[in-house]
Amino acid sequence: xxxxxxxxxxxxxxxxxxxxxxxxxxxxxxxxxxxxxxxxxxxxxxxxxxxxxxxxxxxxxxxxxxxxxxxxxxxxxxxxxxxxxxxxxxxxxxxxxxxxxxxxxxxxxxxxxxxxxxxxxxxxxxxxxxxxxxxxxxxxxxxxxxxxxxxxxxxxxxxxxxxxxxxxxxxxxxxxxxxxxxxxxxxxxxxxxxxxxxxxxxxxxxxxxxxxxxxxxxxxxxxxxxxxxxxxxxxxxxxxxxxxxxxxxxxxxxxxxxxxxxxxxxxxxxxxxxxxxxxxxxxxxxxxxxxxxxxxxxxxxxxxxxxxxxxxxxxxxxxxxxxxxxxxxxxxxxxxxxxxxxxxxxxxxxxxxxxxxxxxxxxxxxxxxxxxxxxxxxxxxxxxxxxxxxxxxxxxxxxxxxxxxxxxxxxxxxxxxxxxxxxxxxxxxxxxxxxxxxxxxxxxxxxxxxxxxxxxxxxxxxxxxxxxxxxxxxxxxxxxxxxxxxxxxxxxxxxxxxxxxxxxxxxxxxxxxxxxxxxxxxxxxxxxxxxxxxxxxxxxxxxxxxxxxxxxxxxxxxxxxxxxxxxxxxxxxxxxxxxxxxxxxxxxxxxxxxxxxxxxxxxxxxxxxxxxxxxxxxxxxxxxxxxxxxxxxxxxxxxxxxxxxxxxxxxxxxxxxxxxxxxxxxxxxxxxxxxxxxxx
Ligand code: 0RA
Numbered sequence: 001x002x003x004x005x006x007x008x009x010x011x012x013x014x015x016x017x018x019x020x021x022x023x024x025x026x027x028x029x030x031x032x033x034x035x036x037x038x039x040x041x042x043x044x045x046x047x048x049x050x051x052x053x054x055x056x057x058x059x060x061x062x063x064x065x066x067x068x069x070x071x072x073x074x075x076x077x078x079x080x081x082x083x084x085x086x087x088x089x090x091x092x093x094x095x096x097x098x099x100x101x102x103x104x105x106x107x108x109x110x111x112x113x114x115x116x117x118x119x120x121x122x123x124x125x126x127x128x129x130x131x132x133x134x135x136x137x138x139x140x141x142x143x144x145x146x147x148x149x150x151x152x153x154x155x156x157x158x159x160x161x162x163x164x165x166x167x168x169x170x171x172x173x174x175x176x177x178x179x180x181x182x183x184x185x186x187x188x189x190x191x192x193x194x195x196x197x198x199x200x201x202x203x204x205x206x207x208x209x210x211x212x213x214x215x216x217x218x219x220x221x222x223x224x225x226x227x228x229x230x231x232x233x234x235x236x237x238x239x240x241x242x243x244x245x246x247x248x249x250x251x252x253x254x255x256x257x258x259x260x261x262x263x264x265x266x267x268x269x270x271x272x273x274x275x276x277x278x279x280x281x282x283x284x285x286x287x288x289x290x291x292x293x294x295x296x297x298x299x300x301x302x303x304x305x306x307x308x309x310x311x312x313x314x315x316x317x318x319x320x321x322x323x324x325x326x327x328x329x330x331x332x333x334x335x336x337x338x339x340x341x342x343x344x345x346x347x348x349x350x351x352x353x354x355x356x357x358x359x360x361x362x363x364x365x366x367x368x369x370x371x372x373x374x375x376x377x378x379x380x381x382x383x384x385x386x387x388x389x390x391x392x393x394x395x396x397x398x399x400x401x402x403x404x405x406x407x408x409x410x411x412x413x414x415x416x417x418x419x420x421x422x423x424x425x426x427x428x429x430x431x432x433x434x435x436x437x438x439x440x441x442x443x444x445x446x447x448x449x450x451x452x453x454x455x456x457x458x459x460x461x462x463x464x465x466x467x468x469x470x471x472x473x474x475x476x477x478x479x480x481x482x483x484x485x486x487x488x489x490x491x492x493x494x495x496x497x498x499x500x501x502x503x504x505x506x507x508x509x510x511x512x513x514x515x516x517x518x519x520x521x522x523x524x525x526x527x528x529x530x531x532x533x534x535x536x537x538x539x540x541x542x543x544x545x546x547x548x549x550x551x552x553x554x555x556x557x558x559x560x561x562x563x564x565x566x567x568x569x570x571x572x573x574x575x576x577x578x579x580x581x582x583x584x585x586x587x588x589x590x591x592x593x594x595x596x597x598x599x600x601x602x603x604x605x606x607x608x609x610x611x612x613x614x615x616x617x618x619x620x621x622x623x624x625x626x627x628x629x630x631x632x633x634x635x636x637x638x639x640x641x642x643x644x645x646x647x648x649x650x651x652x653x654x655x656x657x658x659x660x661x662x663x664x665x666x667x668x669x670x671x672x673x674x675x676x677x678x679x680x
Contacts, residue, residue: 051135051136051188052188052189054135054136054137054160055135055137055160055163055164055187055188056164056187057137058137058160058161058164058165058187059164059165059187059214059217062165062217065161065164066080066161066165069217069218069219070218070219070220071219071220071224071227072642073218074213074218074219074220074221074223075223075224075227075228075231077107077161077162077165077166077211077213078099078107078109078223078228079231080158080159080161080162081107081109081159081162081209081211082097082099082109082232082235082244083318084133084158084159084207084209085097085109085111085113085207086235086239086242086318088111088113088114088207089111089113089239089242090239093113093114094111094112094113094114094206094242095112095241095242095243096111096112096242096243096244096245097109097110097111097242097243097244097245098110098111098245098246098247098258099228099232099244099245099246099247100246100247100248100249101223101225101228101247101248101249101250101253102210102249102250103249103250103251104212105212105213105221105222105250106168106210106211106212107210107211107212107213107223108208108209108210109208109209109210110206110207110208111206111207111208112204112205112206113205113206113207114175114205114206115173115174115175115180115205115206115207116129116130116133116171116173116175116207117129117130117175118130118173118175118176118180118194124136128194130171130173130180130182130194131182131190131193131194133158133159133160134159134160134163134169134171134182134184134188135160135163135184135188135190136160137158137160137161138158138160159209160188162209162211163184163187163188163211164187164188165187165213165214165217165218166184166187166188166211166212166213166214167185167186167187167212167213167214167215167216168183168184168185168210168211168212169183169184169185169188169209169210169211169212170182170183170184170208170209170210170211171183171207171208171209171210172207172208173194173206173207173208174200174201174204174205174206174207175200175205176200177199177200177203178196178198178199178200179196179197179198179199179200180194180195180196180197181194181195181197182194182195186214187214225246225248225253228246229246229259232244232246232261233261234270234320235261235318236261236262236263237261237263237266237267237269237270237273237369238266238267238270238315238318238371239266239318240263240264240265240266240267241262241263241264241266242262243260243261243262244260244261244262245258245259245260245261246258246259246260246261247259265285266298266300267287267298267299267300267369267371268285268287268300270300270369271285271300271301271302271367271368271369272285272302274311274313274367275302275304275367278304278305278306278367279304279305279306280302280303280304280305281302281303281304281305281365281414281417281418281421282302282303282413282414282417284302284411284414285300285301285302286299286300286301286302286404286407286411286414287299287300287301288399288400288403288404288407289399290395290398290399290403292395294374294375295372295373295374295375295389295391295392295395296372296373296374296395297327297370297371297372297392297395297396297399298369298370298371298372299331299368299369299370299371299396299399299400299403300368300369301366301367301368301369302366302367302368303365303366303367303417303418303421304365304367305365305421306364306365307364307365307425307428307503307504307505308364308365308562309360309361309363309364309365309366309425309527310363310562310565311363311365311366311367311368312324312328312331312332312363312366312368312370313367313368313369313370314327314328314331314369314370314371314372314387315369315370315371315372316371316372316373316374316377316379316387316392317372317373317374317377318371318373319377319379320385321379321385321386321387322383322385322569322643323381323382323383323385323386323569324386324387325380325381325386325387325388325389326387326388326389326390326391326392326393326396327370327372327387327392327393327396328370328387329393330392330393330394330395330396330397330400331368331370331396331397331400332359332363333359333397334396334397334398334400334401334404335359335362335363335400335404336357336358336359336362337401338400338401338404338405338408339357339362339408339418339419339422340356340357341405342405342408342415342419343357343419343422346415346419348416348419348420348423349419349423355426357419357422357423357426358426358429360425360429360527361422361423361425361426361429362418362422362425364421364422364425365421365425370396372387372392372395372396374389374391374392376389377389382570383569383570385569428504428505428506431506432504432505432506432509434506435506435509435510436509449519450519450520451491451515451516451519451520453476453491453492453516454489454490454491454516454519454520455476455480455483455489455490455491456489457483457484457485457486457487457488457489458485458486459486459487462534462535462536462537463537464487464537465487465488465489465535465536465537465538466487466488466489466536466537466538466539466540467489467490467491467520467521467535467536467538467539467540468483468488468489468490468491468540468542468576468631469491469493469517469539469540469541469542469556470490470491470492470493470542470543470618471492471493471542471543471544471548471549471552471618472492472493472494472544472617472618472619473492473494474619475492475542475544475617475618475619475626476490476491476492477492477623478618478619478621478622478623478626479492479542479618479623479626479631481623481627482623482624482626482627482630482631483627483631484633488631489520489536491516491517491520493513493516493517493552493556494513505525505526505563508563509525514559514563517559520535521534521535521536521539521564521567522534522535523535523564523567525563525564526563529563529564529565529566529567531564531566531567531570531572534567534572536572537572538572538574538638539560539567539572539573539574540574540575540576540638541553541556541557541573541574541575541576542576542578542618542630543618544578544617544618545578545580545615545617546617549617553575557573557641560573561643568641568643569643571640571641571642573640573641574638574639574640574641575638575639575641576630576631576636576638577593577594577630577636577637577638577639578615578618578621578626578629578630579591579592579593579594579597579615579629579630580592580593580594580595580598580614580615581597581598581611581613581614581615582611582613582615583601583608583611583612583613585605585608589625591625591628591629592611593637598611
């Protein structure tokens, strides 16, 4: 997997224009755009080389542009293309985006926007604008225009990067009654120049981009439908009334039908959707917005009967800000002030007698979406998921001060239950503190003494340490023998840990397994969790490949997601993958990781009778087998748990662990086939 910071040389640290000499790019057309398709320009060859050198830089260091060449980078290509269409929608010219995964492994994105301009580009003339968009780095739809223009692309690197990392790209543009076409091969080399190929039907306008990811660049070029769907649903929520459709035309897909996302309620529908699997405290979803010259905020909120106080999901220019930032800060501060002011003014809390409600009390059960758009978003923090623009804090704070106060005045019944719930939460907070203090006195949570069950590793350098959480004592025993004792710690977990989705912290802290886990990881729990203090860089869940194993894994993931969120967000949680099958070849036992490995083995060994054994439990392997198939660093494969779309994950966890049995059944049925990401 390429890393954004690997081998970074001076000259590569900025997105350079498509020139390698550092001087002003002096670009001539790749080919004439006059419809003849012939290139007569004497400078053509030199210019084409210059452009291609720009794209070559992307191929040399893909990680710099798309983060990695693993699954995340692969899906990034799709987002980059779709983001351009979303920009066109935000400018008010596009109402629908259709994404298809093609039977041959390509991806097609169709929009009904204005179509990428086909005339000469003002700066890069005589190249056409369309050619510039496809071949010049950093030249998305952002040229020209007036006032502030925001763009969705996190990295804003543009379609040219997709071109550079694809074995083939085709573009259709419908504009001014004509249909134009051009295509590229092998990382951006033009095959045919932009040319009219016919008439656009009924004065239709729009852009179609088709691309095939380059298998020499990416670890794997297979898209995962569920990952794309989650992202498109999120985008549809954040762009009110924009319709995003998706279909999977690959032969192995369960269905080739369109899935359509379109929300006329925008982020209010998003809040309703998240709370759908929970029990809302009242029907109303609150909403307000505010705008200034070059920044704007939209906010939607509703409380549910649950106990989580991290239900605020924030976005900047359509991108998840998983670490929060200035927009969240402004909202949190104002929320606490406004609700306290309301409670004291109304006499629900008494001056001089009652304590002020704390922010976390008020946020208990709150689901809120904050979506801001601004001209120059500063993404900071460990995962570049924290918004740094100070000016937005003040806008969000002022808007919330004014408009949330108004909303409480106008909705007195809702206001009353909100304050009532916060008061109950503040009592539970005090009870939890007592429970925690008590536990601490027993030195249960402070990391001083380690739980008896933990077979710790000898290294004290967290960067090289791994904690295997193993289901059952007997598998735990094998894992202890199979491990590298210097860097691998083993913690057997027995039975099912408490379902944390349905318990407040005070009750949770009394649970043995919760105490043991917290102690072993050593970084606290809940609001006090501090990811800097973790004792292991990797926390690896090792569970059986059966229903019970999958249930325990889900409980553990839910626990980490709710109580040690940064552990998940910063990518410290992994799922070990014990093999699903074993078979005998002569006297030798062969392990096969999954269905695909089984199919490949049978294809390669047509005389092999059949694979009889499907491994059910870890217990069926002895320690040496466990070591070679599952734990050994050089031979194992781990799944890294990621929450790129945390708001959707929130809903997923509620669905799995919450009150609503019907939605849980539905989720498990619809996702049962697809087990590569969270494996739930
Ligand atoms: C530059 C300028 C304009 C539109 C676009 C780019 C554009 C790019 C993409 C990429 C995918 N779909 C797109 N749709 C539009 C403005 C065009 C005008 O002024 O007519």
